[in-house]
Amino acid sequence: MNIGDVAEASGLPAKTIRYYEDIGLVRPKRGQNGYRAFSEADVHKLAFLSRARSLGFSIEDCRSLISLYEDRDRASADVRNIASDHLDRITSKIAELQSLRRTLETLIHRCHGDDRPDCPILDDLSGSEATQ
Amino acid sequence: MNIGDVAEASGLPAKTIRYYEDIGLVRPKRGQNGYRAFSEADVHKLAFLSRARSLGFSIEDCRSLISLYEDRDRASADVRNIASDHLDRITSKIAELQSLRRTLETLIHRCHGDDRPDCPILDDLSGSEATQ
DNA sequence: CCTTGACCTTCCAGCAGCTGGAATCCCTAT
DNA sequence: ATAGGGATTCCAGCTGCTGGAAGGTCAAGG
Numbered sequence: 001m002n003i004g005d006v007a008e009a010s011g012l013p014a015k016t017i018r019y020y021e022d023i024g025l026v027r028p029k030r031g032q033n034g035y036r037a038f039s040e041a042d043v044h045k046l047a048f049l050s051r052a053r054s055l056g057f058s059i060e061d062c063r064s065l066i067s068l069y070e071d072r073d074r075a076s077a078d079v080r081n082i083a084s085d086h087l088d089r090i091t092s093k094i095a096e097l098q099s100l101r102r103t104l105e106t107l108i109h110r111c112h113g114d115d116r117p118d119c120p121i122l123d124d125l126s127g128s129e130a131t132q
Numbered sequence: 133m134n135i136g137d138v139a140e141a142s143g144l145p146a147k148t149i150r151y152y153e154d155i156g157l158v159r160p161k162r163g164q165n166g167y168r169a170f171s172e173a174d175v176h177k178l179a180f181l182s183r184a185r186s187l188g189f190s191i192e193d194c195r196s197l198i199s200l201y202e203d204r205d206r207a208s209a210d211v212r213n214i215a216s217d218h219l220d221r222i223t224s225k226i227a228e229l230q231s232l233r234r235t236l237e238t239l240i241h242r243c244h245g246d247d248r249p250d251c252p253i254l255d256d257l258s259g260s261e262a263t264q
Numbered sequence: 265c266c267t268t269g270a271c272c273t274t275c276c277a278g279c280a281g282c283t284g285g286a287a288t289c290c291c292t293a294t
Numbered sequence: 295a296t297a298g299g300g301a302t303t304c305c306a307g308c309t310g311c312t313g314g315a316a317g318g319t320c321a322a323g324g
Contacts, residue, residue, distance in 0.1 A: 035301060051257050056232050069254050079253050080245035087236045094229045097222050100188050104219045113212035121211050122201050125183050147312060165319060167272055
């Protein structure tokens, strides 16, 4: 299977697949013409990567997940730990963004948003203590 | 004022301040010794940047915000638009992360997390349709 | 006067995870 | 023979810094 077909099958751009080869996530064979020749297992792995990346796992997480996937003697706890850590990071990111959102909402709410220069948003940014 | 003092005063690392000069956000003068010589206005601007960045505004947003800040004839609507767009981006990012979080929570919840290899998380990633 | 140490300078490289583009090669069909 | 649609490599760039090397500067102490 050539890279274009694999791209279609896995949902990843060809560029990304080449990149994944670069960093050692997949190791397709090569034909006589120098083209990458992907096996079904390669395609499956790339689909796995596509799904894991879409769930926000880092490349390094993906590396670990794949090696666990390929290890028939794995402990599911190892997988769960990776996922839990990831979940924790997402949870704190959400909290952080929600805090930003609250602040921004307050500032935007206070600003008239008309053609006059008076602006509580800029006041806040410039450190004027005009809170209220 | 030397860069170290400004770093302290603005809350930005010296490296970052140099970087901001590189990309034209500040333009401190230079002393005979080649050291950057920051004015009070520079320090104020850097504090502004520090605050704006901590609110998640992009560098390009900051550029716009600063030019609005320095424009006495600005319309507060322009400021508010930048902030609103930013807020929208944050809001959709939050939604995206929350959706990820729900998925991950479900998967993690289903996984025993013991020393056996059986793992619904990997099943999901590998595309097995074992939903349930 | 010399040294030490804390500062400052520039420049180059690297982080994550791709993505775009150029130059070139290969394969198939007409 | 040629045209097109693949494929290949390699280099650069995105965001926003950050670390590190190699060197210049300054103030204080011996």
